Amino acid sequence: MDNVQVYNPTFLVTRQDWRFRKIFGCRRINLLTQLAHFKMDGPQELRQILQESDYVMILDIKDTFQLVHVSPNLQPFLGFQFMNKSYIYLDLPFGWRRNPLLFSRTLAIAIRAVREKWKLKIQNYMDDINLIHQSKQQLKQMTLKIISFLSNLGWRLSPPKCVKQRRNAFNIQAGTSKFNQWRKQRLRRRWKGKMAPLAASLNYYEINCQLGDL
Template sequence: MTLPSSSIICKNLKSALSNPSCVSELLQSEVSKGYLLGPFDSIPYTNFHINPIGLAEHKYSKKKRLIVDLSAPHENADHPSLNELIDKEEFSLQYVTIDDAIHLIKKLGSKSWLIKTDITDAFKIMPLKQDLWPFHGIQWDNKFYFFKRLVFGCRSSPKIFDTLSTAICWIAQNKYGIKNILHLLDDFLVIEPLEANAQATMTRLLNMFKELGIPLSAKKTEGPCVVLEYLGISLDTNKMEARLPREKIVRIKEIIDSFSRRNKCTKRELLSLLGHLNFACRVIVPGRSFVSHLIKLSTRVKKLSHHVHIKACRPDLVMWSKFLNNWNGVSFFLNDNIVKAADMQLFTDATLTSFGGFLPKSLVSRQFSGRFDINRRILYCIFRTLPHRYGLRTLGALLA
């Protein structure tokens, strides 16, 4: 990382200025926990960056948190921001996905035990190098403060913190015998087979964090159990399925309905919509085909405040509405091995009035009783031809 060669003081964001009492309270909490150095009447460094602060409110819980804009100043060649000086490639990070958890559950089998926990004040337990303190400065109420711990919003923070999480997983596996552990930054998931003593595993996990001196959130520590929400998705090892929580289905439907009535929106709003749809795609796999147009639209303008026309995307939003209105929010854990129809010697054909299907030891020929489009007729034909021993999971693998 290249250190800034010039000093700058940036103005705070409107969100902070409009709620000064909340900002003061949050700052005092940071100081009391030892995360912030200060307050100072004057800046104690010759070369420094004073970055803008603001308030972010969680859309649903309404909880407020302090944010630091380390990408400021924006588009200023004379004073590059701290994030501009951090190499993107060096600090890129590939995160664990819900598919990784599902893959491990399938490996360990039905009714596997699930345990999860979460580190409290995650980034802030990691110290900053002292020579970086001057560039993580903020100003409030004519006083100056400097962060001594990793800052949420710094380009390098996730990768740096992930080195700790990766080390924790190594310690768990090699020193505490907890073999099946995943992490996404500060979130940890442990999966144990049915025959394991999962309660003993839970005890070892908690003891490990205690001995390492890493604080955990009691509210976010759960298990051992067979149904657990991880990364916003409910995992059920008893039924071997993943589910979108009902309240999230309702929320996404409301958002889609709102966008369906609009002709344009800002890039920021479009990215928010894409965030919700990509989240739903973790379970609604076919939905991935109906976000590509929206993604392309989001790249046509540069600034978040710029508007894009979304009228042409209404068919995609209509399809998403159909997914959410006619689907129960459940996705089976499909077999990782894709079974091709030719390998099974499965052959089918359908007309407007009847269908036929062949599988070794199985021959089906029937008439359609209802009026369906040809795609549904073909799907129905495949389903009726497959014996019950293959089931829906095989059908899903065939269609994947």
């Protein structure tokens, strides 16, 4: 491609399951990108909307940044070479410093659409969507419809996890500390190809991990 302005290094790393993961080096484009600050919802926002008897269905978004297409103006800066041929990324490459901002804005559009169609509380943090309702059965029914709705929009989701809030789980100090500590540990494990158990880290007790068994 003749319009590539920046070639970025690419290489392969071995995953935990012995498959290969392609890594797109974003150091060059990050040096050219101005850092943008924005506010992301966290444990405080989640604690404010949770009630003692709430059930929470957690939808984990797969291939997070690959769901967002980049502007044609940005694509020339996302070039790489393979076997003497030039290519460009059409989706957000993992590691670019603007990814969280652009992904958050894109996900917010889907969140607003869900709020308009279903009567439940919904809050996202990082790449998780938390669906909250006091009726376990109604939450199950709405979750199935929401998964179908989001899938039609192009979102790819992992199997949902359902948990119920334990009494005093979100103590202002202990709850926030444990939530933040869990998030940091989860991110580290995710980069290594592992998932930390959500229920144990959030002081939840697990109702059932399989939506069909609720």
